[in-house]
Amino acid sequence: MVPILEMRGITKTFPGVKALDNVTLSVVPGEIHALVGENGAGKSTLMKVLSGVYPHGSYEGSILFEGEECRFAGIHDSEAKGIIIIHQELALVPLLSIAENIYLGNEITRRGVIDWQETWKRTEALLAKVGLRESPQARIDTLGVGKQQLVEIAKALSKKVKLLILDEPTAALQENDSATLLELLLEFKAQGITSILISHKLNEISRVADRLTVLRDGATVSGMERGEITENRIIRDMVGRDMAHRYPAREPRIGEVLMQVKDWSVWHPLHSDRQVIRDCSLTVRRGEVVGIAGLMGAGRTEFAMSLFGRSWGAKISGEVTIGGKPADLSSVPAAINAGLAYVTEDRKALGLVLDETILRNTSMANLPGVSSRGVIDANRERRVAEDYKSQLNTRTPTVFQRVVNLSGGNQQKVVLAKWLFTDPDVLILDEPTRGIDVGAKFEIYSIINTLADQGRGVILISSEMPELLGICDRIYVMNKGAFVGEFDRAEASQERIMESIMAGDRVAEGN
Known part of the structure; x- marks a missing residue:
């Protein structure tokens, strides 16, 4: 089959760094083509070359789309050809409506004035294609992350997409939302739309990809057809070595109680009648990695942020001791002085x-x-x-x-x-491996183990249950702002965690 896209000999250099070195990529019409590699392998750089973010002349090599050589001067040129990229960080304006976001910069006008009736009508049709029933006039900030991702895809469809590029589309999504998005990609494939999927979630790639290209250190190292794709082979080609064990081994040396939280309650900072965290109590011992599991919206991040210097929430109550002494967590500097540190979920907006x-x-x-x-x-x-x-x-x-x-x-x-x-006694890690590859994840896990071996306490918040089960000594389960279960490493399983969440739902409905 004649490829819809060919990238030949792409080389891109930044000062002191060769980001891409003679990379080749071939994508055939109607397929889902996975592009994988470690962080820094060059995946996003290659897609920025393709989409015109890095214009022709700033790289070596050639791009052929539908048999025609393309020399994109900017992203508008690639979009005019039907090449649409959806970045990992969603490019939506929170205070605008769905319809306004979809047609932003591409407004439907009549005699120089926006035709709102036609805009809403077309938006409804696009939302139906991606399985959303929201009003076109609903504001983006009223939607969850999963639905916002679908709005981004609807926006791509409005531009008559031929090649859809998705950069880590499920990185911030829960399993149900991820499954919905992957099913949508398969529907697009049935309609003849070609997709390039960049993802670190290898199980998702194995499920939907027709072909796969692996980049390592800015170069193409392998390609696989659907029948050849296995997680172990992908990992070996990505990192240049076998990873028989995804999680580094550790012999726990757990000591006395280091941090204790009692009856922690938090109310929403804007909606004073809404209690978000409900009488949560938690202990962390020296040398212990304690996990917090739960679905999106369970209150895990709100719990962590309210602890760390009352960074979030109102009417906060409860007691916290660190090292056997009452901890002053009234402000971020006070929390740091008390021996607490917090690695935020959003490293780009809040961490750096x-x-x-x-x-x-x-x-x-x-x-x-x-x-x-x-x-x-x-x-x-x-x-x-x-x-x-x-x-x-x-x-x-x-x-x-x-x-x-x-x-x-x-x-x-x-x-x-x-x-x-800051030399903390207790370190809270909120989704520390979100959006990073298996090799970098292993290194983060090794750092966590080192911290525990030093006698520090680690609280790990993660949406990936295998991750929690792989490195935690004990796991709390949170649902609707309350802890609804607690399991030691030996008794924890995905099934028992989900059972706790469902039981918590039943209790809440009973109230």
Whole structure:
């Protein structure tokens, strides 16, 4: 079959780094083509070349689409050909309606005035195609992340898409929403739409991909047909080695109670009649990794943020002790001084200053640690950043690299370095491996084990149950703002966790 897309000999260089090295990619009409590789392998860079974000002339090689050589000067050129990319970070305006977002920059007008009736009519038809029943006039900020992702796809359909590129479309989704999106991709395939799927979730790739291309260190290393695709082979080609064990081994050495939370309750900061966290009690021992499982909206992030210096919530009540002493968590600086640190779910918006260097991001939560008489000691600051770069194996030529230029896995390591430099007793990790590849995940798990071996306590919030089961010593289950179950490592299973969630739903309905 004649390919709909051919990328030949694509080479892209940034100052000091060759991001792509003679990459080839061939995609045939009507297929779902998976593109996989570790963070920093070049996947997103290749798609930015294809979509015109990096214009013709800024790279070497050629792009053929539907048999015609393309020299895109910008993203509008690629969209005019029917090549539409949906990035991992959704590009929607929260305070605008669904219809306004779908036709933003592509408005339906009559005599120079927006035709709202026609806009709403076409939006309804597009929403029906992606399985949404929301009103076209509903605001984006009233929708969950899963539905927002579907709005992005509806927006792509409005541009008469021929090749749909999805960059980590399920990274922030729960299993049900992920399954819905994958089914939609299969429906598009039946309609003749071609898709390129970038994902770190190998089970999803195995389920829907017709063919697969693996990138490693900016080069094409292998391609697979559907019958050849297995998770073990993908991992081997991605990381250049077998990973028989997804989770590093650890012999737990669990000590006395390090942190205790009693009867923690939190109310919504804007809706004063809505209680979000309900009388939650939790303990963490020295050397223990404690997981918090739950579906999206269960209250896990709200619980963590309210603990960490009351960063979220109102009318917060309850008691917290760290090291046997009452902990002052009244503000973020107080929480840091009490020995608590929090790696946020959204590393780009809340965890990092993207335009700053690795060096500055590493030191910013503990400036006294790199200062002398109130003045930052540049040599000490550099030594600290270099030390954590080495400890965490952050892949970058220099600590003066801007964080925005790092891969997701390396950005996460910089966030970890920032909080480890505060020397916490307890570290809360909120979705620490979201959107990063299996190799980087293994390195994050190894860091977690090292922290536990040092006698620190770790609280891990994750939407991936295999991850919780693979590295946690004990797991709490949260549902509707309350803990509804607790399991030791030996008794925990996906089935028992889901049973606790469902039982919690039944109790809530009974109330």
